[in-house]
Amino acid sequence: MGRLVNGINGPIVGKVGTVIGSSRNGKPYLKGPYKPRTKKVSKAELGNRSKFSQAQFWLKPLLKFVREGYRSYKMTSGAFVAAKAYLLRNAFEGMTPDMHINPALMKVSVGKLPLSNDLAVEKKADGTLLFTWSTEDVPDASRYDQVMMLAYNIEEPRTASVTTGQLRRTGSDTLSLHPIKGDTWHIYMAFNSFDRTTQSDSVYMGTISY
Secondary structure (H helix, E strand, O other), rough: OOOOOOOOOOOOEEEEEEEEEEEEOEEEEEOOOOOOOOOOOOOOHHHHHHHHHHHHHHHHHHHHHHHHHOHOOOOOOHHHHHHHHHHHHEEOOOOOOOEOOHHHHHHOOEEEOOOOOOOOOEEEEOOEEEEEEOOOOOOOOOOOOEEEEEEEEEEEEEEEEEOOEEEHHHOOEEOOOOOOOOOOOEEEEEEOOOOOOOEEEEEEEEEEEO
């Protein structure tokens, strides 16, 4: 039985005859009933399923970070879905069934905010990473924007991240990893606008091993 939300003029939730009412990101929609599959699954479809599964698994530990990095998509497709779409389109290499994700091709943040110059990261002896950048003023950016830092140990998987780090004007910030011997971390960097209206594209900074 379906339910009318907010009266006769509101959206339908549930099934009414052959029509199913549902919602996504707060927007109501109608869809038809599910039909059992009769066609054999093709190699191309199996490949797409594999990519989708890999993308979901790869992104899951980054959920909080990409929600901030893809914030502008929050009210449309959803930040996580937008990040997964970017990953599927841009970060896979190889052919079915040997497709794999190249972390260097992934952006964990996308936006119109400019980056600072001279981005760099350095491994410190105390298990932290030192991120640095130029403090020169950047057109269309603010000295009060904040750095976004991400380290991703894909094999574990484990992450260390900050989405509202030091101000752009400071020129540096640190990220604690608590690494163990044998760890390899993939490093990303971006900036978050001071008013939280946008963010920059992320930059892949390479790997750091212990």
